Each structure stands twice: as structure tokens, then as C-alpha cells.
Amino acid sequence: xxxxxxxxxxxxxxxxxxxxxxxxxxxxxxxxxxxxxxxxxxxxxxxxxxxxxxxxxxxxxxxxxxxxxxxxxxxxxxxxxxxxxxxxxxxxxxxxxxxxxxxxxxxxxxxxxxxxxxxxxxxxxxxxxxxxxxxxxxxxxxxxxxxxxxxxxxxxxxxxxxxxxxxxxxxxxxxxxxxxxxxxxxxxxxxxxxxxxxxxxxxxxxxxxxxxxxxxxxxxxxxxxxxxxxxxxxxxxxxxxxxxxxxxxxxxxxxxxxxxxxxxxxxxxxxxxxxxxxxxxxxxxxxxxxxxxxxxxxxxxxxxxxxxxxxxxxxxxxxxxxxxxxxxxxxxxxxxxxxxxxxxxxxxxxxxxxxxxxxxxxxxxxxxxxxxxxxxxxxxxxxxxxxxxxxxxxxxxxxxxxxx
Numbered sequence: 001x002x003x004x005x006x007x008x009x010x011x012x013x014x015x016x017x018x019x020x021x022x023x024x025x026x027x028x029x030x031x032x033x034x035x036x037x038x039x040x041x042x043x044x045x046x047x048x049x050x051x052x053x054x055x056x057x058x059x060x061x062x063x064x065x066x067x068x069x070x071x072x073x074x075x076x077x078x079x080x081x082x083x084x085x086x087x088x089x090x091x092x093x094x095x096x097x098x099x100x101x102x103x104x105x106x107x108x109x110x111x112x113x114x115x116x117x118x119x120x121x122x123x124x125x126x127x128x129x130x131x132x133x134x135x136x137x138x139x140x141x142x143x144x145x146x147x148x149x150x151x152x153x154x155x156x157x158x159x160x161x162x163x164x165x166x167x168x169x170x171x172x173x174x175x176x177x178x179x180x181x182x183x184x185x186x187x188x189x190x191x192x193x194x195x196x197x198x199x200x201x202x203x204x205x206x207x208x209x210x211x212x213x214x215x216x217x218x219x220x221x222x223x224x225x226x227x228x229x230x231x232x233x234x235x236x237x238x239x240x241x242x243x244x245x246x247x248x249x250x251x252x253x254x255x256x257x258x259x260x261x262x263x264x265x266x267x268x269x270x271x272x273x274x275x276x277x278x279x280x281x282x283x284x285x286x287x288x289x290x291x292x293x294x295x296x297x298x299x300x301x302x303x304x305x306x307x308x309x310x311x312x313x314x315x316x317x318x319x320x321x322x323x324x325x326x327x328x329x330x331x332x333x334x335x336x337x338x339x340x341x342x343x344x345x346x347x348x349x350x351x352x353x354x355x356x357x358x359x360x361x362x363x364x365x366x367x368x369x370x371x372x373x374x375x376x377x378x379x380x381x382x383x384x385x386x387x388x389x390x391x392x393x394x395x396x397x398x399x400x401x402x403x404x
């Protein structure tokens with residue numbers, strides 16, 4: 001019995017030595033995964049409220065009913081030569097904005113018909129209203145009316161977004177962002193700080209992101225204050241946006257890939273692992289996955305790989321600590337809690353039994369508190385794995401068992 005214990009102890013120490021020696025080795029399984037090769041320009045995502053996803057491509061509109069794992073093309077009635085700018089869906093109704101007008105489907109995209117002959121870059125559904133460029137309909141696109149009160153006379157609407165019935169609008173020939181609180185009856189400028197054209201806008205729970213040729217502007221208080229995000233380069237104005245909450249935000253940029261912030265946009269890091277095409281445009285968060293559309297691909301990535309730290313209870317612990325994962329054994333997801341006693345650069349890395357790096361779970365500068373992260377072993381085989389916490393001079397390693 002003593003010999004067995006000694007052997008186990010020596011084996012554990014040996015593996016820890018291998019792990020430390022392998023810190024520079026990267027064999028990371030956590031990455032973006034291509035789920036559709038459209039070979040055409042992917043630009044806009046939408047979810048219909050019942051788990052049906054849509055994305056625009058120059059081929060037409062693709063849809064998925066299994067969390068984006070598989071996609072099928074819908075283009076019956078859509079001119080192949082048209083440029084597909086944006087898509088928005090609600091229940092079985094889908095609207096598509098193109099350079100040849102607005103197309104509507106009332107049967108989940110199976111068939112399409114032209115309902116507005118104006119070139120339209122932005123479409124949006126809010127309550128019983130449909131917005132298409134500078135037009136509005138209250139009968140699902142049967143009839144359309146102008147909604148330009150408060151907008152410049154030569155306004156061409158390039159982007160629309162809604163946050164709790166407050167609608168935001170960007171123009172590609174006028175500076176700033178306009179907002180309406182009465183479903184487009186009146187508009188007022190809400191972003192004087194944005195001194196260039198707005199090509200894309202995203203709004204959710206008081207968070208607003210605006211893509212311009214200068215870069216991305218952000219407001220976290222419903223447009224009362226704005227600032228330019230210096231960490232994200234400006235480009236031709238093509239950006240995609242998504243968020244899990246106001247803390248955890250994702251931005252994709254044409255030619256730069258995907259950036260992530262976990263502190264309301266204060267700091268940003270690049271998250272391009274596995275993203276072979278960084279000509280990014282549209283983004284979507286839905287059901288624990290983040291989606292990114294590029295020049296010719298649709299990528300998907302698990303949320304836990306992008307925002308691993310999910311808890312800070314505000315209680316300051318007495319010492320650094322790495323807890324045993326739970327459940328253990330696990331299949332395929334397990335949780336890991338850890339304590340941080342003061343502001344520190346914290347890193348948690350998972351290794352296989354040979355000491356090769358499998359996945360970085362945490363690589364952040366964190367405040368004091370107790371945190372929790374998750375590890376997803378879906379793509380791994382049953383085995384013993386090790387996870388190591390490093391925080392300044394502190395280091396601790398524990399074992400976990402993946403059993404499938």
C-alpha cells in the first residue's frame with residue numbers, strides 16, 4: 001500500500017514537472033469551428049425567437065435549426081444577382097434587405113416575394129412594426145410609409161437596432177446616431193461624439209456599439225456617453241457585434257477577426273484561435289454559442305471558451321486557492337472554482353496526461369474574489385487531465401477525470 005502511494009506521488013510530481021516544462025507548447029482544442037462553407041459574402045444573422053437561425057449570403061439566405069451545426073440554403077424567389085445586406089426574423093416571418101428591394105417570407109424562408117422595391121440595407125421588426133430603411137409598415141409589409149421626422153432630408157438608412165422599444169438608426173451620409181422612443185414617429189440625435197458615418201449599430205440592455213470608418217464607438221448607458229474603442233483598429237466600417245451581457249462583449253472587424261471584452265469594453269483581447277478567415281462581418285450570440293460570418297465561412301464557438309470567468313461574489317478570500325473540479329469524474333463539462341486574494345494576472349490551463357496544453361480557461365487580470373470557470377471536454381477522449389492555476393508567485397495543480 002505504501003509502495004503504491006509512493007508511486008502515485010512520484011507520478012503526480014513527474015506530470016507536474018512535464019506541465020511546467022510544456023508551458024510554451026500549444027496544442028489548443030478551444031477554437032472557432034467552421035460550420036458552413038458558403039463561398040459567398042456572409043453578413044447578417046437573425047434568430048426568430050424559436051431557435052431558427054438565419055444568415056445572409058450572396059447565395060441567398062441560409063437557415064439552421066440545430067444551433068448552427070448544419071445550414072441549408074433558402075433562395076426561392078430571391079434574385080441571385082442581388083446583394084443581400086440584412087435579414088430579420090420573427091416567428092415564421094422573415095424580411096431580407098437587398099439592393100433590389102425588400103423580400104418577405106411568411107413560411108420560414110421557403111418562399112420569398114418582393115414587398116418593397118427600394119434599395120434597403122437595414123431591416124428590423126419591433127412589436128407589430130417592420131422597419132426597412134426609412135420605411136415603416138404596420139401590416140407585415142403590405143403597405144409602407146416614410147418615417148423621416150427629425151432625420152436629414154437626404155437620409156439613407158444603413159443600419160437599425162432595437163433595445164426595449166428604443167430604436168437606433170445609423171445613416172451612411174450623415175454623422176451620428178439617431179434614436180426614436182415612439183416606433184419611428186420622431187427621431188433625435190443621440191451621439192454627437194460620433195463625427196462620421198455609421199455603418200452598423202448594435203444595442204442591448206443599455207449597451208450600444210456603432211461601427212464606423214474610424215473604428216467602434218461604445219456607450220454603456222443608453223447613449224448618454226460615448227467613447228472610441230482604441231484597441232480595435234478602424235477599417236472600412238465593416239464590423240459585427242454580439243454580447244452575452246453588458247460585461248461580456250464581442251466585436252468582429254474586417255481584416256482583424258474577433259475581439260472580446262469581459263469588463264464592459266474597457267479592455268479587449270483578440271480571440272482568433274481557429275479563425276482562418278479574419279475578414280469578419282456579422283455576429284450573433286444565441287444559446288451558449290457565438291457565431292461569426294466571414295468572407296466565405298460561418299464560424300461557431302462555445303461561449304465558455306470566450307468568457308470563461310462567470311462568477312465574482314465580491315467576498316475577498318484569505319488566500320489563493322484552486323478547488324477540485326465538480327462534478328468529477330465528468331462528461332463532458334465540469335466546473336472549477338478558484339480564489340484570488342488581490343489584483344493579479346491569473347491563468348488557468350488544462351493539460352493532458354503527457355503534459356501537452358489542451359485549453360487555456362482563464363488568462364485575465366482579476367480583482368480579489370471567488371470565481372468559477374467551466375471546462376468542456378466534448379472533443380477529447382476519456383483520460384486523466386490536469387489543470388493548473390498560476391497567479392503571480394502562486395501555483396497549484398489538480399487532477400480531473402473525463403469519462404465518456
